[in-house]
């Protein structure tokens with residue numbers, strides 16, 4: 527046997543939390559002697575970190591597994607693992623449908639990955655989708671330096687909201703917040719390794735209620751404490767629920783300069799009837815008043831949201847109410863999805879909207895959102911904005927970073943800008959990015 531390191535290929539689907547989890551899994555396997563590879567053909571192990579949110583995402587996992595068959599035939603010792611939310615939701619079913627899969631690890635059990643891989647070497651096909659009591663992150667090795675100036679940090683997981691369309695409460699389990707001290711320690715180590723921007727992650731991140739000094743802390747207090755870390759320049763958080771936008775968090779947007787002026791606050795629909803059917807527990811009016819309060823604290827904040835087109839029972843008037851809400855708020859970015867019925871969710875029991883109608887509504891949402899996004903980008907021209915540079919661009923001498931408002935910005939510079947936080951004057955706006963010059 528050679529001593530060459532074994533190679534691990536990870537494919538990540540879905541949300542930022544999966545991106546964070548994939549990094550942590552790579553680190554866990556690193557201690558077992560695995561290094562990452564982009565090429566599944568040279569891998570000794572392939573992990574698919576999956577997403578269950580919409581049917582298309584979940585079914586893609588099975589077609590991607592099918593595509594791995596020739597690799598497994600060419601190299602029978604190749605290990606194939608399924609992690610993430612499809613693993614959590616379907617567990618044993620994946621083993622039945624896909625004999626080439628060696629292990630299935632649910633979203634809360636990544637710390638068990640090394641022992642599960644060891645079990646596969648004994649010819650077992652382990653499945654672990656239990657929700658354990660211990661914090662998986664505390665069982666994982668310390669995070670190495672990545673050379674990137676930005677990092678994700680999961681502070682909260684799971685969801686107790688049970689929106690009628692959504693699988694997350696089932697795939698990620700009940701809401702759990704990590705203790706303040708552990709988050710501060712992880713953030714401190716990231717900053718010591720060169721990280722300047724941390725995005726706090728949670729399915730309901732603004733519902734964070736972690737154990738801290740003197741009792742339970744909310745996200746606003748956590749943000750203010752993180753802001754005291756010297757060398758940490760930027761803080762973001764995602765994703766939030768409108769009903770958990772506490773006063774002190776709104777205040778932090780006005781008072782804490784390190785908290786970036788960007789907020790993703792999904793509302794899903796602008797029609798009260800649909801919001802009720804979705805089990806969102808707020809009205810469109812309540813959302814608009816909330817936006818007013820957030821803008822009063824931080825007038826330049828860029829707001830973003832998620833929308834679902836064709837939720838069961840959605841009428842043409844409901845759809846127009848959603849378009850009207852989007853226009854009224856003037857989102858600088860947003861995502862829209864065609865409703866996808868998910869097994870086990872209450873909405874999946876209801877009669878759906880005609881698929882062609884849902885498609886047309888989705889296109890109308892997307893057209894409006896794109897127009898608003900372009901307007902918001904164009905309004906940046908002539909302004910000066912902070913940009914954290916993350917990597918070289920495609921053209922020689924070009925560097926790409928993110929503005930305070932999370933817009934992609936290109937700048938040409940002879941001195942390398944990677945990792946630099948600089949003021950940039952925006953000179954042009956394209957459909958998906960801005961261009962500027964260093965001030």
Ligand code: SAH
Nearest residue numbers: 691692729765792832833863864865866868
């Ligand atoms: N925790 C976040 C987001 C969860 S999933 C929140 O509370 O908003 C991300 C987005 O996917 C959701 O905001 C919603 O717009 C969309 N989504 C979730 N389930 C869906 C489904 N069954 N069909 C279509 N879109 C869905």
Ligand code: SF4
Nearest residue numbers: 685687688689692694
């Ligand atoms: Fe899903 Fe709703 Fe929870 Fe968001 S708040 S994760 S949409 S159930």
Ligand code: F3S
Nearest residue numbers: 540541577578579611
């Ligand atoms: Fe998908 Fe799971 Fe994230 S279902 S959106 S990967 S929490």
